[in-house]
Amino acid sequence: MAIMLTLASPAPPPALAQSTSLDLQEEAAFKQAATLAEPSIVQIQTVGGLDVVDQILVASGPTTGVIVSDDGYVITSSFNFLNKPSSVIVLTADGKKYPAEIIAADKARKLTLLRIEARGLTPLPAAPKSEFRVGQWSIALGRTFDLSFPSLSVGVLSALDRIYGRAVQTDAKISPVNYGGPIVDVQGRGIGLLVPMSPQEDAETAGVEWYDGGIGFAVPMEDIYRVLPRLKTGETLMPGLMGVSFSDISPLAGEARVDRVRPESPGAKAGLKVGDVIVEIDGHRTERIPALRHYLGNKNAGETIRVVARRGEESITAEIKLADVLLPYESGYLGVLPERVERDAGAFSGAGVRDVLPGSPAEGQIARGDRIVGFGDAKIATAEELLDRVSRVKPGETASVRLLRGGQERTVELKLKSIPNEVPAELSPSPIPSRPAEVGLDGRQIGRFEAQIAGEERKFWMYVPDDYNPRHEYAVLVWIHPPGDTLEADFLKAWQVEANRRGVILVGPRAEDLARWTPDEADYVKGIMEWVREQYSVDEKRIVVHGHRDGGFAWLVGFRQRETFGGLMISGTPLKQAPADNDPATRQQILLIASGTEPVVKAIQQTAAGLQRLKFPATLIEGTDGNAYPTDQVEAMARWIDLLDRI
Template structure:
């Protein structure tokens, strides 16, 4: 048996060898790594310029082209400077951007002999292998080095590799290399979907993303020619709520999208993308995520028992969503025996039952409780989720035909859906408020979270069905959420909406890390109360008319944008200061509504048009009191 001293000696020898290997690897690529400094043209008093913290870049050829991360062009600047390894500083111009992968190509003029990085035709990175992140920092271009392992491939919808090296913002634009000195990719500022308020919030967290160099090489000539590269969009909407379910059927096709132009239809089952077989929508998403606008790909589908193939040319923009609604509360129920016999799937057949019709909506007077919605146009409807997604992607102002079964009689009903942003619905069916459950206010705690919270909800053994849930963020410095909820008791019981009040950890401000905490409060409540998953919203006190906008309003917007698959509504003051969160396009698979307490004829806040262009319905609801707010939350589940 070996003595402990022998193990210690081996460990020391290993650590020394690893340190030498990391140092050699970094020294091998450092001649190709530069510092990129950004000097802004605004910000200081009396026109004083301000300088952002420097990041890194990579020399990609001897003609002075340098690739950096998109962080250097996030805002207008007076000057971008590149500091070469010899310490010389050179003004750089922006040649082009790869907006799909958060990269920017710069050009400098210099007589200095440059050392471009070797760019392979194919990256051979293996999950689990040692990686080294390399950057530079400061006026003397000091090296930055961090070690980790390659922990994932095809991340960020298929465009990036992931390592667990700890990188700060100064590493962005630098290199991720293997232990043999082979460059793997260029580090970018990014987080996984819903992971943080902004895509730089994971710096120094042990999670780093890099764009593979073989992909960079493929696009480099286009970028040298000044062509910007954008993500390729197709315009399909998955039917499945779970992207990992063994199912690839399409619930809807976006209006005026490449998918519509090519001839894809709702109900098609995708079998292959670019000649690669797929079984889940996540497979489809990862394969499509690699392609750029302008690329043409093949899509194979099954339609009515036939295998069809379509060539689809991807685009960089699709008309934004303008989500529509019928105005019904619908539920899934088991299909008839005949339907079950006809089903080719192992799962029991389902059908969509209209449980309630909301007065004053498009469905009022057209549909009735008890109706079975079987089709929209030619697209089959067999669950509420697919119905909702079809309505999210429907064309505004266009009449649709519903195939409906009513008391064993088949009917075709034509109606024109309402746009969600046309007004707030508050007409909760009477049956929802007739339950006699007892509600109570209780403190709510989470492990490893310092936030104080309380929840107003029915007792667990008296839970109602289809309850709504509103998370109400308190302004920093406000405490005692249990006392705060007393004023909400009566209206919560009347509308059937559970209310959770959450106080900020810090008395001065909300922090981005608390976004995750708020989502965990929702998950905790959903375990004990029968919450309808779609009737979940986050709000701030500013959502009530006559209340001023404060820090909680900005935080509520940040939470909703970052946790789009948890929250389906956000209500804030119209004077809310928008948070520094990267805005993603609203998704038919997780559509978010925004409620503002201002009249339809009033001018919306300056950020509202940006949200609308990204497909978010912004509802100008007029006077909003507590009851109006909670009725809106409860009716987020309406289709």
């Protein structure tokens, strides 16, 4: 919001004079609010550390913090320390400079607490959350450019209880250098502390790309003061986890019916079971899943909640102490490849088996051509139902499998294993019949061509097998080119044979700046995939994002868009930060190709081992020396893509 100053001397018309007077009064009120808050705002300087984190240039200049205790405690955004500086300096409003010690962090709210050796400081008073109203003034303050008086940007509170209850939203103009600064009301009281956040993900840099879109998030100061005593002890606060999940977590999701309970989680120890409906937490009604997520979003590990659940006709009450970590989820593995049927082929009984994988529980017990019609106590009608049931059984547990073979039903008992981390030496493609003469393409292009999505001037390239048959579903391989070189011709040459042989559509987005990808371009890739799904017949279980050499953007896209990418295939690039937990609701499998210099190869091997410890199905294959694309491994990569629908 711009504040206009009127300096001309002629008397304006009455209406204009009234408007000008109001503008001046508002300007005076904003400046008065900044003056009241000004003693509590400090400048933070960091020395040393990394320049780039997650492909984002992190702040190297001064940032902002807020005094929260008269004995030297300062709260700020954790974003200001992603570069892991060697030292931190705090400058107070009176110009004094103090070395600062990092005391603790709140990982859920992305806050860091500092301490300086100073007394008699002025903490910023908190505006009560009960007084927050959408549309009220919110004044963003920072002390990055001028130590004498805070910078000031005016907006309004545009939403409350964002990011699952952790933040309020403002439309005040902000940028990454504002992170750690407060937004205050017209009385100079702290509404909240500005931090980067995203509703979609929890990565350290998530939400940074939103700063220039009129959307800023701030953690309420009242919540900060609530957890401050724990932070002062040096405790790192983590999001509180109950260990239960739901089949639908969309904004319109209905009742909180438990779909899964993690083994040995707080929910499991409290006796919650699949099918329970959580109706109340700490006296707050949770009639819908979003209400439950909003309430839990503001709870930290170590806090205890009182849960009321409905189980059939009875009511269950449990005290649950929230955890900071859960045992990694790991799916059971049967070892079959499901039959791939034509679209609109009509109903079949059970899940057909197109192949049995070597060394699997199914080997010698289930045969190609069998139809699986039951698993445990459940009837099975589709491959999707079978996958869901198998994923609920832990490796090492035994399950009964009912089969139809030659018109006869039989039952076998199988002890499930972990999903293997090897690619079979041989795997026959699932044949796709030629396109019938009566089946047209409806104007859809095949072969190699260029396309663009609505609202974008830049084009991306695609390759669709020449014998594309829309009655069958195809895998999709999204190629994230390395910075500085699209490698389009080389990539297409390397993949064309396998794309035709195994039914893979190739998609090649181009970075806006060929020299680098930026995090906000993840939405561009998402838009391309939505277009591809609309135009072509796609197998949702075999959509893969593929990066090579400096492929951090491919890691980002894959983990940010888990609901789209069931496979991540990364060559020559280790993962530089831990991903979110392996999630049964969005199954992902990962293939790493260890290519590059010796240190890079070693880091990739460590990445594979780390992902396996987190129970991701993570396969490692050796690539070529140097930075060249590993064309000698394309056939193995294609076999891996063909495995992604394994059960």
